[in-house]
Amino acid sequence: MEDLVIRDADVVDGTGADSYRADVVVDGGRIVSIVKEAAAAGCQRPKAVRELDAEGLVLSPGFIDMHAHSDLALLRDPDHGAKAAQGVTLEVLGQDGLSYAPVDDRTLDGVRRSVAGWNGSGDDIDFDWRSVGEYLDRLDRGIAVNAAYLVPQGTVRALVVGWDDREATPAELDRMRQLVAEGLEQGAVGMSSGLTYTPGMYARNAELTELCRVVAAHGGYHCPHHRSYGAGALEAYAEMVELSRQTGCPLHLAHATMNFGVNEGRAPELLALLDDALAAGADLTLDTYPYTAGCTTLVALLPSWASEGGPREILRRLADDGTAERIRHDLETVGSDGCHGVPVDWDTVEISGVGGPGLGEYVGRTVRESAALRGETPWTTARRLLVEDRLAPAILQHVGHEENVRAIMRHRVHTGGSDGILQGAKPHPRAYGTFPRYLGEYVRESGVLSLEECVAHLTGRPAARLRLPDRGLVREGHRADLVLFDPRTVAAGSSYDAPRTPPTGIPYVLIDGRLVIEDGRRTDVLAGRAVRRSPVAG
Numbered sequence: 001m002e003d004l005v006i007r008d009a010d011v012v013d014g015t016g017a018d019s020y021r022a023d024v025v026v027d028g029g030r031i032v033s034i035v036k037e038a039a040a041a042g043c044q045r046p047k048a049v050r051e052l053d054a055e056g057l058v059l060s061p062g063f064i065d066m067h068a069h070s071d072l073a074l075l076r077d078p079d080h081g082a083k084a085a086q087g088v089t090l091e092v093l094g095q096d097g098l099s100y101a102p103v104d105d106r107t108l109d110g111v112r113r114s115v116a117g118w119n120g121s122g123d124d125i126d127f128d129w130r131s132v133g134e135y136l137d138r139l140d141r142g143i144a145v146n147a148a149y150l151v152p153q154g155t156v157r158a159l160v161v162g163w164d165d166r167e168a169t170p171a172e173l174d175r176m177r178q179l180v181a182e183g184l185e186q187g188a189v190g191m192s193s194g195l196t197y198t199p200g201m202y203a204r205n206a207e208l209t210e211l212c213r214v215v216a217a218h219g220g221y222h223c224p225h226h227r228s229y230g231a232g233a234l235e236a237y238a239e240m241v242e243l244s245r246q247t248g249c250p251l252h253l254a255h256a257t258m259n260f261g262v263n264e265g266r267a268p269e270l271l272a273l274l275d276d277a278l279a280a281g282a283d284l285t286l287d288t289y290p291y292t293a294g295c296t297t298l299v300a301l302l303p304s305w306a307s308e309g310g311p312r313e314i315l316r317r318l319a320d321d322g323t324a325e326r327i328r329h330d331l332e333t334v335g336s337d338g339c340h341g342v343p344v345d346w347d348t349v350e351i352s353g354v355g356g357p358g359l360g361e362y363v364g365r366t367v368r369e370s371a372a373l374r375g376e377t378p379w380t381t382a383r384r385l386l387v388e389d390r391l392a393p394a395i396l397q398h399v400g401h402e403e404n405v406r407a408i409m410r411h412r413v414h415t416g417g418s419d420g421i422l423q424g425a426k427p428h429p430r431a432y433g434t435f436p437r438y439l440g441e442y443v444r445e446s447g448v449l450s451l452e453e454c455v456a457h458l459t460g461r462p463a464a465r466l467r468l469p470d471r472g473l474v475r476e477g478h479r480a481d482l483v484l485f486d487p488r489t490v491a492a493g494s495s496y497d498a499p500r501t502p503p504t505g506i507p508y509v510l511i512d513g514r515l516v517i518e519d520g521r522r523t524d525v526l527a528g529r530a531v532r533r534s535p536v537a538g
Contacts (some may be wrong), residue, residue, distance in 0.1 A: 001408075002025050002026065002047075002048040002049070002465060003025040003027045003028070003048060003049055003050065003052075003513060004025070004027070004028055004030060004048050004049070004050045004051075004052060004513065005024070005025045005026075005046050005048040005051050005053065006023065006024045006025075006026070006047075006049065006054050006059060006482075006484070007023050007024060007053055007054055007055075007163060008019070008021060008053065008054055008055045009023070009024060009025065009032070009054035009057060009058070009059035009484065010056075010057065010058045010059065010487075011024065011058075011060075011415055011474050011477065012058050012059070012060045012451060012452050012455045012474075013060070013061070013089060013460075013473055013474040013521055014061040014455055014456055014457060014459035014460035014472050014474060015460050015473060016062060016452050016453055016455075016456040016460070017452065019038065019166070019269065019451070019452060020036055020037070020059070021097075022035055022036045022037065022039055022058060022059075023035045023045060024474065024482075024509035025046045025048060025430060025509070026048075026162075026480040026513045027048075027073045027331070028163055028513065029084055029473060029477055029480055029512040030077065030470075030472065030478065030479060030480055030513065031475065031477065031478050031479075031480050031482075031512075032476065032477075033046060033476060034453070034474070034475075034476055035093070040311060042329040044438040045403055050185055052096070052508065054057075054484055056080065056486065056488075057484045057485060057486055057508075058451070058455075058483060058484070058485055058486075059471050059474060059483070059509070060087075060455045060458075060459060060485070061089075061459035061460065061463075061471070061473055061474055061478075061480035061481060061483070062079065062087060062088065062089025062090065062261065062459070062471075062482055062509065062510070063086065063087045063090075063414070063416065063435045063458045063459060063483060064087065064089070064090045064091075064092070064415035064416075064458065064459060064462035064463060064466070064471075064472065065083065065088045065090070065091040065092065065416070065420070065434070065435075066092050066287040066415045066416065066429045066462050066465070067092060067095055067254055067255055067287050067289075067419045068083070068090050068092055068095065068417070068418060068419075068420055069093075069095060069118045069420060069421050069422070070083065070091050070147070070420070071094065071099050071100060071119055072100070072119040072120060072122055072125055073092045073422045074091075074093075074139065074143045074144065074145070074147060074528070075125055075138065075446065076124055076125060076138075076142070077144075077391070078143075078189070078526060079144060079278070079522055080143070080144030080145060080367035080423055081421070081502065081514060081522045082142075082420065082431055082500070083145055083165075083418075084501045084509060084516050084517055084522060085144055085145050085196060085432075085484035085503055085506065085509075085517060085520075085522065086259060086432070086433070086434065086435040086436055086503055086506065087419045087435055087436070087485060087506050087509050087517075087538070088145055088418075088435060088481075089123055089145055089146060089481035089483070089509065089510075089511050089528075090146040090147065090148065090471070090481065090531060091145060091146070091147050091148070091493060091534055092146070092147075092148045092149075092150065092189070092223075092417075092466070093147050093149050093150070093194055094150035094151065094152050094188070094301070095150060095152075095192050095193050095194075095223070095225070095254065095436050096150045096152075096154075096192060096193075096194035096197060097153045097155070097157055097194030097195070097197055097200035097225065097255065098111065098114060098115050098118075098152050098154045098194055098197060098200070099111075099149075099152040099155055099192075100112075100117070100122075100129075100135065100155070101129060101130065101134065101135040101149075101155070102128065102130060102131050102132055102151075102155065102179055103129075103130055103155065103159060103184070103262040104130060104159060104184060105160050107158050107223075108127060110158060110163065110310045110311055110312075110459070111158060111213075113123030113310075113311040113390070113391060114197075114198070114310070114311060114391075115202050115297075115422075116216075116296030116297075116355060116390075116391065116392040117263050117296075117298070117299070117345045117353065117355075117391075117392055117393060117394035117395075117421075117423065118297065118394070118421050118423065119423060120355070120423050121354030121355060121392070123270070123339070129239045130450075131182070131183075131186060131326055132149060132151060132182070132183035132188050133182075133183075133186030133187060134188050135149065135529035136149060136160060136186065136532065137530070139528075139529065139530040140525035140529050140530050141306070141317075141531070142528070142529075143345070143526060144432060144527040144528050145377070145511060145516070145527060146481070146530075146531050147188065147435050147528065147529075147530055147531065148188075148189045148308075148526045148527055148530070148531045148532075148533075149183075149187070149188045149446070150188060150190050150191055150192040150223055150465060151179070151180050151183035151184065151188045151190070151191045151192070151215075152192050152193075152194075152200075153180075153191055153193040153194070153211060154193065154194050154197055154198070154199055154200030154201075155199050155220070156176050156180060156183075156211075157199045157202070158199050158310075159177065159179065160172050160175045160176050160179065161176075161199065161202075162199070162309075162310070163198060163199045163201045163307075163308065163309050163310035163313070163433065164199070164202070164308055164309060165199075165304065165305070165308045166202065167206075167207070168203075169176070170187075173207060173210055173407060176210075176211060177208075177211065177214050177338060178213045180215065181214050181217075181218065182212050182405070184214070184215065184218035184317060184533060185218065186371070186423065186532075187471045187515065187530065187533055188533060188534030189220055189221070189466050189531075189532075189533045190220035190221040190222060190223055190225045190250075190252070190469070190530075190533075191211060191212070191215045191220060191221075191223070192220055192222075192223070192224070192225070192254070193208065193223075193224045193225065194217040194224075194225045195224060195225060195226050195227040195236075196225065196226075196227060196228070196229075196284075196300065196337060196338055196340065197225070197300060198304060198307040198308065198310070199310070201263060201304050201337070202304070202308075202434065203266070205239070205243065206313075207430065208243060208476055209243060209246060210290055211397060212243060212244070212247040212249035213249065213463045214249045214250075215247075215249050216247055216249035216250070218248075218249045218533070219533065220533060221249065221250035221251065221252050221465065221535070222240075222243070222244065222250070222251055222252070222282075222361055223252045223253075223254050224240050224251075224253065225254045225255070225256060226239065226240050226253070227239065227367040227369065228337075228340045228341055229255075229258070229259045229263075229294075229340050230259055230260040230262060230263065230335075230339070230340030230341050230399075231260070231262050231335060231340060231341030231342050232340075232341050232449075233258055233259075233262075233263055233266075233270075234266070234273065234342070234497075235268060237253065237256075237270060237274075237456070238273060238300035240253065241273065241274075241277045241282065241284070242289065243324070244277075244282060244283070244284065245280075245282065246276070250283040250285075250465075251282065251283065251284050251285075251508050252284075252286065252287070252465055253285070253286035254283045254286075254288065254417070254419075255285070255287060255288060255289060255417060255419045256270070256286035256288055257288060257294070257400060257405070257408070258401070258404045258408075259268055259340070259397075259399045259401070259404075259410060260340060260342045260399045261342075261399075261515055262342060263401070263403065263404065264347050264401045264403075264404070265403060265404070266404070267401075267403065267404040267408050268407060268462070269329065270352045270408070271407065271408065271411055273409065273415070277400050278413065283498060284413055284415045284416065285414075285415055285418060285461070285462075285465045286411070286413060286414055286457050287343035287414070287415045287417030287462075288336060288404060288408050288409055288414060288416070288417065289416070289417060289418055289419050289420075289430045289434050290409065290416075290434060290437045290438050290441065290442055291405070291430050291434075291437075292398070292399075292400030292401060292402055292405060292430065293347070293393065293396045293398045293401070293428060293496070294397040294399060295352065295394065295396050295397070295419065295421050295427075295430070295451065296394070296397065297391070297392075297393065297394055297395065298351070298382065298384060298385065298386055298391075298392075298393040298394070299314060299391045301331060301336065301338045301339045301344060301349075301395075302314065302329040302330070302331070302336060302338045303327060303329055303336035303337055303338055304336075304337050305411055305470075306318075306323075306326075306327045306330075307338070307467050308332075308492055311390075312437050314386075314434060314504075315386075315387060315391065317384055317392070318386055318387050319387065320424045320495055323381055327383075328379040328383075330521050331343070331344045332344055332379065333378070344372070345399075346366060346367040346368040346378035346379075346382070347366055347368050348366070348397055348398045348399050348532030349366055349367045349368075349382075349395050349396075349397055350364070350365065350366050350367075350395060350396040350397075350398065350427075351363050351364070351366075351367065351370070351393055351394075351395055352363060352364075352394045352395055352396045352421075352424045352425075352426045352427055352428065353392075353393065353394040353421075353423050353424015353425055353426065353427060354385070354389050354392060354393050354394075354424070354425075355389050355390065355392030355420070356390075356392070356395075358407060359388065359389055360386065360425060361394075362385060362423075363424070363425045363426050364426050367381055367382050370385075373460040380441045385533045386458045394421060394424045394427070396428055396496075397456075400405065401403060402516065403433075404529070405446050406446075407443075409442065409448065409449065409457070410448065411440075413461070414457050415457055415460075415461050415462040415465065416434060416435060416438060416457055416458045416462070416466060417434075418430050418431055418434035418435075420434065422433070427499050427500070428496075428499065429492065429494035429495050429496055429498075429499040430494075430497060431494075432492070432493070432494035432501065432503070433440060433492030433493065433494035433495075433501075433503060434492070434501065435458060435491035435503075436485075436490050436491055436492045436493075436503035436504070436506060437484065438449075438454055438457075438458065438494055439454060439487070439490045439491075440490050440492060440505070441491070441492070442454065443487075444487060444488070444490070444533075452486060452519070459473070460473050460474045463482040467533065468531065468534065470530075470532065479512060480510055480512060480513035481510065481511050481512065482507070482508075482509070483506065483508070483509050483510075484508035484509075485505050485506045485507070486505040486506075486507070487505075487507035488505070489507060490503070490505055491503060496499065506521070507519055507520045509526055511525075511527035512527045
């Protein structure tokens, strides 16, 4: 007898097609049969060891988070309720060109420091891996949700070239090609790059071209955090589209937003650029989160010249008054490349997390608010915090526009990605609320997307980008990674004031046919594993 039958579900299958009522039977971690309109037709209903009554609930494929920063959270927190409770059954890690493989003993410390604001210091983690394959093997020991991995181009550059702003030598470029190829052969689904983060931002186009050719040859995709989301954003998008055209490498645009005042109302220009590329045959997708605020690290706002050489050199420059004044001028007057070419507005920069236990007073306040309390300039406050917290502070940046968010999420190649950073006392609510917010706010309340269309954005479309032939759809033979939610009540509980509040209206989540959320509560099941790249056909 089969393991489980889900009775009388309203199935939204991930293709965008109309919903239908059915009994869905799960056995051995897969969907083994779908019996449509079983009760109404009066036919023999399937039986199983366990029955789950889905009356009034929508059954959909599990949600795929195309942009996650759970690289260490999956290892340190077996519960991982932030994502499991949302119905996420697969996360894509290794984002923005910076993660923890491939590394060696020499570069690991610098990588850990550079992304401490995203993932914590890592002092609680046994870094018993160095290669991409070894990291995926570590995930295979048992995690809360499935995870795929992108080879991080900045980490590769740090390993081969270091943290300096210079062109790679031919020998170094060969070594980087080799590392990217090895990561893909070991199971990575593509390559990410962080072109406003050091050291990835130091890569010239010729270097990116060579690496993208390797990715294309292995059937992966390129996921860039491109060179600007502010001044010059359209040019930065166009650069990535042209890179894809020249190399034949599929392109997935990370957290595709149009932020800052210079881009208010300009989403249609971005979409026209993408439509032209698609009409010309581009293999192109993108992801967004359904919020207006961004989230990154405070140190990321600094100009690239101030970050050359890595974390130790940044701290040395901040300690020198003359150099610190140059940094301030670039940030506040010129508009640094780290702040997307826009002069920083300290009223929009809110501290969301710190590493040091004695620095909690900064959290939840903008830099300008903290500065006013201290009777000093915002830059003085920001500089002190960076030095005292060893570059660890995370920030929210309130620079987005709702009309841009809505326009981009409607696009036919759009997928969902939380860009969720789980660290800090007051993280961005997208880490805990992205997927139920899509369903509650933008389907039920605002009608920006239909239910069927939205589910396709969160399931079938990302699975196709990841080249996962047996995931992302409610279909016989597919993996039983499934979500049951109430379309009348599903909503994000998280907010900017209470970012860790769990969602409502998602009573059941299955991974590999096993319940990881039951009656709205996290079980102790660790059904997640590393999801490796499918081999290139032919």
